[in-house]
Amino acid sequence: GAQANEKVDIAALAFVSSAPLFIAKEKGYLADEGLDAEISIFQAAQPVAVAIASGDADFGVTAFTGGFFNLAAKGALKVIGAQLHEDPGYDGSAILASNAAFEAGLTSVDKLPGHSFALSQVGSSFHYMIGNVAEKAGFDPESVELKPLQSVPNMIGALKSGQVDSMIIVPHIAKPLANAGAAHIIGWVKDYVPYQVGGLFTSTENVEENREMVEKFVRAYQKGVADYRAALLATDADGKLVESDTTQEILEIVHKYVYANDPADKAYPKIRNGAMFITEEARLDVADVKAQVKWYQDRGYVSADADPAKFIDTSFIPALGQ
Amino acid sequence: MRLQIKGICHSYDQVEALRDIDFGIEPGEVVALIGPSGCGKSTLLSIIGGLLAPTRGEILICDKATPEGCLNPLTYVFQDFALLPWRTVAGNISLVLEDHGLSKADRDARVAEVLEQTNLWDFRDAYPKQLSGGMKQRVGIARALAVRPAALLMDEPLSALDAQTRILLLDEFAALFARTGMTAVYVTHNLNEAVRLANRVVALRRRPGTIKEIHTIDIPIAERREGMPELIAHESALWNLIRDEAIAADKELENVA
Amino acid sequence: MRLQIKGICHSYDQVEALRDIDFGIEPGEVVALIGPSGCGKSTLLSIIGGLLAPTRGEILICDKATPEGCLNPLTYVFQDFALLPWRTVAGNISLVLEDHGLSKADRDARVAEVLEQTNLWDFRDAYPKQLSGGMKQRVGIARALAVRPAALLMDEPLSALDAQTRILLLDEFAALFARTGMTAVYVTHNLNEAVRLANRVVALRRRPGTIKEIHTIDIPIAERREGMPELIAHESALWNLIRDEAIAADKELENVA
């Protein structure tokens, strides 16, 4: 690297979705690029984007939401790569029905109309997912009664106690719930793909004035993604997830940040359950992001002047399918 | 109605306010209570009116004759008038008639009667805030008269008024007592009022309040006039009686914090 | 100090309170202002003291001689005492000396002097709430004397006190005026006070306040005594002067809502 030990601040959530960042840092990929990286863990997705827009941090990864697109539309952010992606070959978010609703007949996705659906907030990724699922499953999204409950735990509580009929949730929550008999999985979001869950982004200022640093960062991130894929997404011939020789090493690294309070034997299965698909080289599904923006815009959640072409920058990582 | 005050003692938490007060009040008599500030005049009047339970002693009603239609034999007239600001003059008076099973017509008749007596008829629909101090106290008197009391208990009824209004009402009180032969206990600081209105003046000593002297003024109330030399003589006698204690009371710290 | 009140008129928003008031106040003279409630006595006194700007007319200081060390020639004594509750007696007095460039020693000396004069030395460290009404007003007087005023302006200084304390302080005022030869304007409702203290009594008519009569009492203040027949005669004369208007004022609705 030209400049040794340039400082970069990374905003991340303590989720498996941020794992490539943790790997890049712990395995020294960032240091190799001459970047002195500091990771701050945030409690919620929204502030990650704000922190980058306001210049408090340099890079971040979170899920796409209406709020994210609105913020990006104001010009302070650039999406430069991918985070999770729903892929038909891997378990992603599951569609759950409460026990009561399941017994009353909500046994498949096409029966959702007329039922209530828990989400954290209007315009959140949950909102998009149910809308997307509804469209592709061929029913009117308006026919599902939305219940914004502010937080995921509230959603789980409401589903468990039967106060709402359904929700969509990440696999590492969905599977244990279903296994414990607290809810029923009635479908998977991966059956309604494509869906680009989230992205890697930085500030416009960095892209315009510090391209070199962004390039270095992207290289390190991609190495992290490659390790993640090799360790956590390895499959056998039948497409079943298997352990590779790096799996234990990567789990150990991720465990430093995710479920850090749990012992390894409890944390590792959770991490494995939560390890959703990430595209090779972290290529962004630009077409889907554009579709998402349009979906939000059609419903008035994102301002009409938000132009994905302006806040997506594929000059660092080529778009998926290019 | 004849009242007998028997061995009344009263202590507030730490203060002994009254000790062994004994005297009688004859029917039709006006008794003035005087004494320096804090000697227990208000305390004694509250006890007589049943608004304060004495520590010891009792107030006996010896002769139970009450006027016809009397609803409240011992009736208080308050220094600060105690009018309900949300009721009109007529409403304030009818308040005290409402819970005695009188018909509406009876109540209205009584209200009209006392309003006429106190020259307040034109103001029956006025609210207290629209009245001058003197008129407010006349409403207080009217309200007291409406229950046809056997005795009026008056705690400095004129002291909240200005000097000129006080002179005017004093004349009205004198006329009222002379005309009706009402029994009354009249607490005052103002010796001039005491000698104008009272048949007997009970002078109290300061803390604990005891009777210093009972002074009789044997001029018929109807014949008394402002500035009568006899009255001035009585007034000086009373002043000499309480002067030293009044000076001491004034000097005293009211709150030794 | 000789004051000339010249053509004073004053109107509040809608009420015409004073019209064409003209009179002079000689050095060393005590002038009492009397009149029915609402005739504009307080308004006139505030105008004299520069606390209210008259609608028309002016107050002229013709002879500027002031006592030595005078800090505030026209000094007000308030009916409600206007003591700062968070300052002690001495602190209340020194308040009015603080912004005149006096040294601490000078201030303390003046405070001590007026405390002695008003018999308050023992209470110099008491707070107002610890004082009786009469003592509070004595602090008010002490504060006024501390600035060595050319004239005292007193708005019903005794009316917030009870009858007995009033008699006591009235004596003190008479002694003070007799001793110091102080110029004073004294507003009162109480004719008894007016005839005890004033060299001349200005009687005002009601709304708009105009001068009805200026009544001279030519007995030296030091020689006046409570109950003197001459004084009683003066008092009756004044009462006759304002009686009808006082009755009308009392009858009047103060707020025709």
Place this chain on the structure above:
Amino acid sequence: MSHDISEVRAERQSAASPASQVRFRATGFNPKANPVAAWGFFVAVIALWQLGSSTGVISELAMPSPVAVAKALWQLIVTGDLWLHLGASLQRLVGGWIMGTVAGLFVGFLVGMFSWARSPGVAFVSALFPIPKIALLPLFIIWFGIGEPSKFATIAFGVFFPTVINTFGGVDNVQRNLIRMGQSFDLPMWSVIRKIILPGALPTILSGFRISSSIAIILLIAAEMIGAQYGIGALILAAGNLYQTDQLIAGVVVLSLLGLCVSWLLGRLDRWLLAWR
């Protein structure tokens, strides 16, 4: 000592004008209300704000321009969404406020009149009043579910405590001499309560309504955090989440206006019930 005093005096005399009129000295300290200044101030603030937005001094990210807010508001009106939101919120406000107020008045009167209720009531209220209602939302979900009851409960709880405080304050403030007057005329206890204490406490209770209605409006957001599809609070939350700051401020403006309306209504109620003042 007398030396510097006469100096002071000499200064003062020389400072006085030779015309020697008594000087007016009771100036100031009597601020006057001036509605025009108030409106002018608002107009000025909004104009400045618009200017700042137009010139880019205030970035759009930090604060939407007044025009954008007005547009968002207009949009809410023409799409009819505003009435949907407002209707849902008003129902919650009115329902929750009435529940909290009725309970608060009842407890307040008990605390104000009876020794047995006094200390426990006061202690209870002062221990629970400062608890932030948002803190209890997770429990409210369990107790009252995610439907309307939990929203009513949030507002009712917020309204209850200040109403108790004001009511017993009002009862305490009833002049004791009026009560004594009633008793001196042998009025029965129920008459004393109904004819003296109740009307006497009314002014304080009504002024308490101003506080409790403001609190109810403030708590609307908390109430609509859970499971509300419509409502001004839900609108603001969603707008905040979507970083639609123009809609967010539009929602806040609606709350402000709602507050003004309620305070105007209470003013009318005041004037009607307290005409005797």
Place this chain on the structure above:
Amino acid sequence: MSHDISEVRAERQSAASPASQVRFRATGFNPKANPVAAWGFFVAVIALWQLGSSTGVISELAMPSPVAVAKALWQLIVTGDLWLHLGASLQRLVGGWIMGTVAGLFVGFLVGMFSWARSPGVAFVSALFPIPKIALLPLFIIWFGIGEPSKFATIAFGVFFPTVINTFGGVDNVQRNLIRMGQSFDLPMWSVIRKIILPGALPTILSGFRISSSIAIILLIAAEMIGAQYGIGALILAAGNLYQTDQLIAGVVVLSLLGLCVSWLLGRLDRWLLAWR
């Protein structure tokens, strides 16, 4: 007419005892404070609550038992987490409160004393006071970032408005006759402000501190909604999110106790500054 009156009278006389003593009639309506009753009430409520929990009448999900809460609290104390949380929160409380109070006092005095500030100030405050601070959180993040400044700002904003209202109320409440007295003695304006208005407004200002400190505590949760790792508000939010109701109630208890402490401190301040009352 006289017929039924005499009937009434006959009844009353027959009801009177033959001993014919004057009856005491000024009963009741004078509730007495009774600290023992207050404590007894608390003990009784907690005992009942524990009983309900132990017998299962109150499900563990709906409300943790007092013992569980005490355990959670104890756990917080022994692990030292409590001090971490409390330290972080106290810093925010004190910082935010001081900022809001200083600004509020300044504006309040202006509004209380000067006509030019009066109407605009009052209008401004009454328009912005009822805005729920949570509604503005998304903007606060943009304006003040996600660090401590936005937490200070949330609390400071909450404290500012009631302080303004109380301060100018206090200035208004200074007896005009005291100000006139000062002026009648020709005290300079600055002296009138410092020696009469300031101490005269102090009681109201101090009682305003009680309100503003309660508001500050209530807003702690809102302030710590964004990016707070430590703090009682963050603790409660996290506990609520995890449905650890015992920790949640423990946090609420800490807030309650904090409120009591502050009110005790203010009581001392009162007694010290207002000894003259």
